[in-house]
Amino acid sequence: MNVTEKAAYLKGLAEGLAIDSSTPEGKLLLTMVDVMGEMADTIAEMSEMIDDLNDVVDELDEDLGELEADYYAFDEDMDEEDEEDFDGGALYEVTCANCGDKIYLDDENLKEGSIECPSCGKTLEFSYDESDDFDEDDNEAETEE
Ligand SMILES: [Zn+2]
Secondary structure: OOOHHHHHHHHHHHOOOOOOOOOHHHHHHHHHHHHHHHHHHHHHHHHHHHHHHHHHHHHHHHHHHHHHHHHHHHHHHHHHHHHHHHOOOOOOOEEEOOOEEEEOOOOHHHHHHHEEEOOOOOOEEEOOOOOOOHHHHHHHHHEEE
């Protein structure tokens, strides 16, 4: 018996006992039976809502799982060069004159003016335009004092 059925059973009992609602005790008992019936209805409604919410949460959880799977699949697809591109900020791409591999340079490499190709080991020299604004602030700080 669930709570709704128990409340209905209680109401039946009260009616069977022919409780006299004109007495204070009878009025109290009948009111209690009424209130319990309403509470049972409310609890039943809430149980239904919770079931529905659980279904929604399950669906959201599944959808999120799919999104996560897609996202991490995408993340793994990115090769190292892409990752460097994403978190490196000022990266410059040069092509090795010896082996044709692409090499990514950061600020330090640019200041040094040369880099050893990670693929073939040949030292590559390069120059860059000083007016590039990526380290203009550094240059100003050095010359102002
Ligand atoms: Zn090379």
